[in-house]
Amino acid sequence: MFETGLWRFRGFADPYRDVRRLRQEMDRIFSDFSQPVSREFPAVNAWIGEAEAVVTAELPGIDPSAVEVSVIGDTLTISGSREAAPLKEGENYQRQERGCGGFSRSLQLPFHVDADKVEAKYEKGIIGITLPRSEAERPRKISVKNQ
Amino acid sequence: MENIVEYEKKPVQETAVVERTKNRRVYVPKVDIIDTKDSVILYADMPGVDEGSVDVTIDKNVLNISGVVKHPEFKGMSIAYAEYDTGDYDRSFTISDDIDREKVEALVKNGVLKLILHKEPEAAVRKITVRTE
Numbered sequence: 001m002f003e004t005g006l007w008r009f010r011g012f013a014d015p016y017r018d019v020r021r022l023r024q025e026m027d028r029i030f031s032d033f034s035q036p037v038s039r040e041f042p043a044v045n046a047w048i049g050e051a052e053a054v055v056t057a058e059l060p061g062i063d064p065s066a067v068e069v070s071v072i073g074d075t076l077t078i079s080g081s082r083e084a085a086p087l088k089e090g091e092n093y094q095r096q097e098r099g100c101g102g103f104s105r106s107l108q109l110p111f112h113v114d115a116d117k118v119e120a121k122y123e124k125g126i127i128g129i130t131l132p133r134s135e136a137e138r139p140r141k142i143s144v145k146n147q
Numbered sequence: 148m149e150n151i152v153e154y155e156k157k158p159v160q161e162t163a164v165v166e167r168t169k170n171r172r173v174y175v176p177k178v179d180i181i182d183t184k185d186s187v188i189l190y191a192d193m194p195g196v197d198e199g200s201v202d203v204t205i206d207k208n209v210l211n212i213s214g215v216v217k218h219p220e221f222k223g224m225s226i227a228y229a230e231y232d233t234g235d236y237d238r239s240f241t242i243s244d245d246i247d248r249e250k251v252e253a254l255v256k257n258g259v260l261k262l263i264l265h266k267e268p269e270a271a272v273r274k275i276t277v278r279t280e
Contacts, residue, residue, distance in 0.1 A: 040154070058231060059194070060259045061192065062257065085179070093179065093180070096179050097179065124197050124257070125196075125259060126195055
């Protein structure tokens with residue numbers, strides 16, 4: 001009886017320990033949600049259709065000829081670089097938030113791509129790459145014959 | 148170091164006073180501001196805007212840049228993987244009195260807005276020399 005009481009007393013020192021731990025755990029889980037999926041540059045979005053996929057990335061202010069898009073099998077690689085505007089004599093940055101430098105990003109697609117038919121379009125600072133699924137991998141319709 | 152660049156888009160911190168009518172995500176465009184002898188040049192990364200969908204206003208000493216971006220849609224396709232979201236842009240700056248309000252140039256190219264804010268010549272030369280007593 002006494003022991004139970006002592007145990008209770010000891011427990012009383014920090015009655016919310018478990019609650020607090022649970023809350024920390026919850027905070028950790030939910031703060032992870034607000035974290036971006038990737039810190040790599042550029043961030044990409046991928047749309048998948050039956051016959052093709054479209055991958056988009058925001059690359060504002062880039063010379064389209066300096067962007068390299070390559071496809072090997074089912075892996076797409078976007079690489080390039082953005083140069084900072086060169087400063088003339090007597091000019092200085094008051095703010096410099098826009099990133100510059102080289103980047104490279106690879107993405108694996110759920111199917112093999114017909115590399116010859118890949119199209120990349122750069123418009124309003126967004127690159128859109130259309131990746132058709134290779135002919136050999138397209139889903140085939142099998143007709144059921146009556147014997 | 149100060150060279151650390153945050154890649155992901157930053158959502159606007161909504162203040163309680165001003166609310167938006169449109170229920171859309173709004174992002175703060177990243178900017179470079181370059182001070183030159185006779186002008187201030189501002190570059191803002193606003194991917195997805197063009198000359199028809201970007202607005203630049205100056206009200207007293209507040210310069211506001213905003214842009215509307217159309218959500219991309221691809222027929223017969225569904226989004227399978229997403230790292231960024233599409234939304235509008237909005238950002239305000241206070242500008243000093245020596246900026247000529249009438250002579251602001253705004254250009255959009257490849258999703259980058261370039262603003263040239265010319266300084267007024269008389270203000271540019273208004274310099275007070277400090278002497279010792």
